[in-house]
Amino acid sequence: MSSPSNSLVKISEIQGRGRSLIATHHIKPGQILLQDSPILLYPFSHHPNPTLSSSTFCSHCFRTLNSSKTLSCPSCSSLFCNPNCLTSSHSQYLCQTLTLTLTLNSRLNPDLQTQLNFLIAAYNLAIVYPSDFLTLLSLQGDSSPNAQTLTLHSILSSISPHPPPEFSPELTAALLAKDKRNAFGLMEPLGLSGERLVRAYGIYPMASFFNHDCLPNGCRFDYVDNVGDRNTDIVVRAIHDVAEGREVCLSYFPVNWSYGDRQKRLMDDYGFVCECDRCRVEKNWRDEEEEEEGEGMEEDGDEGMEEGEEENGGERDGDFPHAYFFVRYLCDGENCGGTLAPLPPSEGVVSNVMECNVCGKLREENVDGDDGEDGIMLDE
Numbered sequence: 001m002s003s004p005s006n007s008l009v010k011i012s013e014i015q016g017r018g019r020s021l022i023a024t025h026h027i028k029p030g031q032i033l034l035q036d037s038p039i040l041l042y043p044f045s046h047h048p049n050p051t052l053s054s055s056t057f058c059s060h061c062f063r064t065l066n067s068s069k070t071l072s073c074p075s076c077s078s079l080f081c082n083p084n085c086l087t088s089s090h091s092q093y094l095c096q097t098l099t100l101t102l103t104l105n106s107r108l109n110p111d112l113q114t115q116l117n118f119l120i121a122a123y124n125l126a127i128v129y130p131s132d133f134l135t136l137l138s139l140q141g142d143s144s145p146n147a148q149t150l151t152l153h154s155i156l157s158s159i160s161p162h163p164p165p166e167f168s169p170e171l172t173a174a175l176l177a178k179d180k181r182n183a184f185g186l187m188e189p190l191g192l193s194g195e196r197l198v199r200a201y202g203i204y205p206m207a208s209f210f211n212h213d214c215l216p217n218g219c220r221f222d223y224v225d226n227v228g229d230r231n232t233d234i235v236v237r238a239i240h241d242v243a244e245g246r247e248v249c250l251s252y253f254p255v256n257w258s259y260g261d262r263q264k265r266l267m268d269d270y271g272f273v274c275e276c277d278r279c280r281v282e283k284n285w286r287d288e289e290e291e292e293e294g295e296g297m298e299e300d301g302d303e304g305m306e307e308g309e310e311e312n313g314g315e316r317d318g319d320f321p322h323a324y325f326f327v328r329y330l331c332d333g334e335n336c337g338g339t340l341a342p343l344p345p346s347e348g349v350v351s352n353v354m355e356c357n358v359c360g361k362l363r364e365e366n367v368d369g370d371d372g373e374d375g376i377m378l379d380e
């Protein structure tokens, strides 16, 4: 596995947390900690909806297609943005399997379809880039065959005329577990309805070492429709200052999720109980609420945080010790739930423009950076 292209983070073993990414220097807000290229990409299958058909982006680089230049594979009908995308990694296995998939997809639910998309891409990786396939196998996540993985394996068997030699129910189960633990979603541009859907998922070998924290200090961006040949890279930037030696964490889902929803997702998909600073506080809230038997939040005149004189994550008394993080770093766009991080510093000067990693909105902060409430909304 390659090292990060810059050396602001390094892999280190932290007791009880496994392999983690640690800051090797003091990191400024907005600084790029990692830019990582995927070893594997596969499309997200939407619920049947004619306005969101998966035929609007390139099957290789996932850019939005410009209809005048679109190419189509004569066999499997996959669409591509240019001849290079049509020939890269479009093996005979992939093409034959996708051709047979056409007869099947309308009968599968979108979740099964998406997992099948992953398996086809993963087994194709074994054929076209065997070393990347080994990298995929080295990632965390393991599982023995169960009813769900056996179903997927038998569907895939029925549409894979010439599978790679590794093809087996055990490998299918292991691959699906790696996907669940490690896949990152690449987002669609913001729709008219204001919601933003996943376009594709990718496996990013370095970025998969970021552990989760419910109040992250790193934030992940993607720019799939950008020009250039690294459009599917993900970029992780620091949300605020990170001291040398501190672990850099991402949130695996929107930061505004409730305690219960966060713990459920982390247990179901990642198999652990989160005991981050925020969870330790919110766990007690829940206990207190249960004791009060639904009387609701007490209003005792404590205004909570006044000035942002202490960075988030510090020990604080009060009802809502992490309010500062939410005011400053949570996007206030309706239904967005994205996290804000400053644009990268320019010549060492920290930017006062915050970017949302979900809706992409830019927000200029006051120079004193007090709370951003009076910030000016900028058009994209």
Ligand SMILES: [Zn+2]
Pocket (backbone or CB within 6 Å): 058, 059, 060, 061, 062, 063, 080, 081, 082, 085
């Ligand atoms: Zn393309």
Ligand SMILES: [Zn+2]
Pocket (backbone or CB within 6 Å): 073, 074, 075, 076, 077, 078, 090, 094, 095, 096, 098
């Ligand atoms: Zn084809």
Ligand SMILES: [Zn+2]
Pocket (backbone or CB within 6 Å): 213, 214, 215, 262, 274, 275, 276, 277, 278, 279
């Ligand atoms: Zn947590």
Ligand SMILES: [Zn+2]
Pocket (backbone or CB within 6 Å): 331, 332, 333, 336, 337, 338, 356, 357, 358, 359, 360, 361
């Ligand atoms: Zn947003």
